[in-house]
Structures are given as C-alpha cells and as structure tokens.
Amino acid sequence: NAGVTQTPKFRVLKTGQSMTLLCAQDMNHEYMYWYRQDPGMGLRLIHYSVGEGTTAKGEVPDGYNVSRLKKQNFLLGLESAAPSQTSVYFCASSYSGLAGVHGELFFGEGSRLTVL
Amino acid sequence: GQQLNQSPQSMFIQEGEDVSMNCTSSSIFNTWLWYKQDPGEGPVLLIALYKAGELTSNGRLTAQFGITRKDSFLNISASIPSDVGIYFCAALYKGGSQGNLIFGKGTKLSVKP
Numbered sequence: 001n002a003g004v005t006q007t008p009k010f011r012v013l014k015t016g017q018s019m020t021l022l023c024a025q026d027m028n029h030e031y032m033y034w035y036r037q038d039p040g041m042g043l044r045l046i047h048y049s050v051g052e053g054t055t056a057k058g059e060v061p062d063g064y065n066v067s068r069l070k071k072q073n074f075l076l077g078l079e080s081a082a083p084s085q086t087s088v089y090f091c092a093s094s095y096s097g098l099a100g101v102h103g104e105l106f107f108g109e110g111s112r113l114t115v116l
Numbered sequence: 117g118q119q120l121n122q123s124p125q126s127m128f129i130q131e132g133e134d135v136s137m138n139c140t141s142s143s144i145f146n147t148w149l150w151y152k153q154d155p156g157e158g159p160v161l162l163i164a165l166y167k168a169g170e171l172t173s174n175g176r177l178t179a180q181f182g183i184t185r186k187d188s189f190l191n192i193s194a195s196i197p198s199d200v201g202i203y204f205c206a207a208l209y210k211g212g213s214q215g216n217l218i219f220g221k222g223t224k225l226s227v228k229p
Binding site: 004041044104109110 | 122125149151156157158159160161164204217218219220221222
C-alpha cells in the first residue's frame with residue numbers, strides 16, 4: 001500500500017525560484033494537510049484542505065499556495081522561494097472529522113527543500 | 117494561541133531503561149495523541165487518548181490523558197535501540213474544527229546499546 005506519497009524527496013532552489021510539491025494519497029481520505037518541520041520547532045501547519053476544491057490557511061501560510069483539484073492530490077507551491085523556507089515538508093491525510101478519526105494523520109516521508 | 121510544552125527536549129538513555137516524557141499546556145484539549153518519527157520518515161501515530169484520566173497501552177508504551185485535560189504523559193518501558201526517534205505529542209482543541217490539531221516540539225530519544 002502506497003499511503004501518502006510526496007514528490008520530490010529532495011530539492012535545491014535559488015532564492016526567487018518557484019516550485020511545486022506534490023502529495024498523493026490512495027486511502028480516499030477527505031482531509032489533507034501540509035506541514036513544515038524545522039529543528040526545535042516541531043510540526044507547523046501551513047495549509048489544509050477538507051475536501052476536493054477547498055483549501056484553508058494554517059498556522060504559517062505566508063509565502064505558500066495550495067490547490068486541491070482532485071481528492072487524492074494536494075499541491076504546495078512556492079511562488080518565490082526564500083531561504084526562510086528551507087525546511088522539511090510533510091504532507092498528511094486523514095479521514096473526515098476533527099483532523100481525522102480523533103486526530104489520526106497519515107504522513108508522507110517528507111520532502112527536504114533547501115533554498116540558497 | 118494554544119501551545120504545547122513538551123519535555124524533555126532530548127534524552128540519552130541506556131538500553132533497557134524506562135523513559136518518561138510529557139506534554140503540558142495552559143489550554144484544555146479533548147484529544148491527546150502521541151506520534152513517533154523515525155529518522156528520515158514521517159511521524160506515525162502510536163497512541164490516541166480521548167477521555168480525561170484515560171490510560172492506554174500499546175506494547176511497551178503507555179500514555180495517559182491528564183485529569184485536568186491540560187497534559188499528557190508517555191512512558192516507554194525497557195527501551196530498545198529501535199525506540200530511537202523523535203516523539204511528538206499532539207492535541208485537538210476542545211470543540212475544535214478542522215485544522216485545530218497542534219503539535220509539541222518533540223522529544224528526541226537516543227538509546228545506547
């Protein structure tokens with residue numbers, strides 16, 4: 001079972017470049033999320049989606065955009081990358097309800113992004 | 117806003133020792149969760165707690181939902197090398213809607229064989 005798949009796994013960008021991270025889930029989950037993980041900061045929610053065609057801002061949305069055109073995919077875009085966006089990005093999905101069935105998120109393996 | 121204070125930040129223990137970590141907050145939550153992140157992987161749910169005072173075990177792991185609804189504890193008994201990783205607590209706001217799951221900053225566990 002694939003679960004939650006993120007591409008690419010690694011990427012190096014120059015300041016000002018744009019890129020898109022793709023997340024795909026095969027569990028028919030309604031809810032999808034993008035988190036970033038920085039040393040000593042834990043996981044911080046960037047954007048999330050409660051269903052196809054919907055998106056909402058999380059804790060740290062600035063500098064990112066998202067789209068959920070298909071239920072199984074959730075895209076995270078950086079229009080003009082900045083060094084502060086160097087991080088490990090995790091996509092997650094869950095069943096419907098409060099962040100899933102009582103909060104169970106299924107995470108991808110992460111995408112490590114470096115902005116020079 | 118809501119914040120989870122997770123401690124300790126890191127632990128270096130000997131194989132076979134027991135481990136305790138906790139998460140506290142000034143806010144009330146209706147669900148507490150504990151996740152583990154192996155090196156190079158995404159977090160995986162270990163234990164979910166839904167009621168104040170609840171004590172739940174999963175193998176060598178035991179977690180408790182504090183009576184005040186403001187804290188939670190995770191214990192690991194007889195640690196082994198594969199317990200290495202980062203442990204995150206997470207909590208759902210009381211009556212919260214989608215997006216109201218917050219994470220602690222993690223406890224990094226290292227085990228010496």
